[in-house]
Amino acid sequence: MTLGPAARPARLRPLWLVAGAVAVVAAALAGLAFGPVTLPPGSVAAELLNLLPGVRIDSGLTEREVAIITELRLPRVVLGLIVGGMLALAGTAYQGVFRNPLADPHLLGVASGAGLGVTAVIAGRVAAGDATTNLPVGVPVAAFVGAVGAVGLTYLLGVAGGRGRSPATLILAGVAVSAFLDAAQTYLMQRHVDSLREVYSWLLGRLATAGWHDVRMVLPYAVVTAAVVLAHRRVLDVLGVGDAEATALGLHPQRARLVLLAAASLGTAAAVSVSGLIGFVGIIVPHTLRMLAGASHRVLLPLSVLFGGAFLTLTDLVARTVATPAEIPIGVVTAFLGAPFFVLVLRSMGGRTT
């Protein structure tokens, strides 16, 4: 039997995987090379290779410059890759689960829920007199509880509530839930004015420069999320035909949806707990990929991790270099990019919003 190259099922083609890997490496090199001190990317690449066991290349960099790379910038770049990958992966998963192109960790209220959880922990800790700068390890758990609560509430209000469900209904429910949770968070901050500054700097979104602490904290959650969501990539395509037909095909749609929502919310919570509220990554990256690489989740999900990470690392580079010596919160940069993008997505949906 002869099959044309087009008559194959949607699978991740090697070319796309290579493109994703190249994007990650290029973004990482840029993130490591540029900043208040600019280092030659070739030397940075040599120093990166030196981190591998048994490799010894002379990069021509001073000891101080090497320290800038490995101790200051590398943790931040790695954190950017993880957080960006998680947010894009969660966005793709939410969009698949809800069959809604507008679903995104922030628009669903998930990030606000996670934010409320983190604020509660920070406020509680400052009140207790703990002044260390590192976030407590319990933060992701609190964020997860908040995230799951929020997505559950949004789901109940937006999907289960009304029969005439449209993509917009779910998002409107998310807006209502976000507003409520943000108000709760503001109330909490007012009650704990001493923690205001810390919460506020976290709230605007930032990739911390706290060395490897945050990376170590977020990595286990990221690994679990990625493993669970990626394992469901074909299932997400089946869910695309709706619950009734998915059931007729032998699937348990509710069960699959629950597992995917939990996993995506865990990834979002972990990302939010270390980086604050960085919006729109879960909209920008999946939509761009969908236009370029196709709509199948078997392709979209792995690419979301790679390109999401690369995207956020580059955005972080912009955030910390465009107004030197000051840093713009990264959430401000993604919102500048994401809000117009969101309008584009809305317009491309045409009649489907009504």
Next chain:
Amino acid sequence: MTVHVTGLRVALDGTPILHGVDLTVAAGEWVTVIGPNGAGKSTLLRAVGGLLPFTGTVTIAGTELGRLARRARARRVATVVQSPVVPPGMAVLDYVLLGRTPYIAPLGRESAADLTAVHDVLRRLDLEPFASRRLETLSGGERQRVFLARALAQGASVLLLDEPTSALDIGHQQEVLELVDRLRRENGLTVLATMHDLTTAGEYADRLVLLADGRVAAAGPPADVLTETLLAEHYRVRVRVIPGDHGPLVVPVRG
């Protein structure tokens, strides 16, 4: 495979829709359910497909539906719902491949045998030229063929068709129904369908079941069910029934 339905009752949101329906479709037979809007035709099909909770019994080749695991059920019964969801951006090949879901491990990927089955179905339905086209770019008639292809890829011997031709012009209606009839003869499929067009329903089905208010009002060969008296009673319509080559021709007339 014989489909046997006894005492089927379904309530939706507390409202009883079906009040004890009995129905048998012999292996290789084509039975079409007719009846006015709201009679419970779609509900009956969804219950037989295992998509709704019900009381009573539905057996497929002697096995009770409730005893089958979802995947096992999906290998025996394939459903084409009334207006299937068209997932945006999905290629025809990927869509038909969804039909292999009951054969693929829940978190696994398709085997070479699954792909062979899909290509086989695409070839038999003349869909190979469309394999890499996006489903939403196809015309109504082409789409209906793709929906059928996905159901056939399930390898099930019972095919449930809910209003398979309601979105099509009469030319494409005939084409799709001839296709179903050909597949039925070639594969020995058992077909249970719902349809609004009474003449067409009678021309293709071996037997008709007239459903009214959730009960079977009449059942039997088309000539026995499509009578002026029965249709006047249950559809509140004035019709003339004329004998035709493949079954009665039902013509609405003004009183």
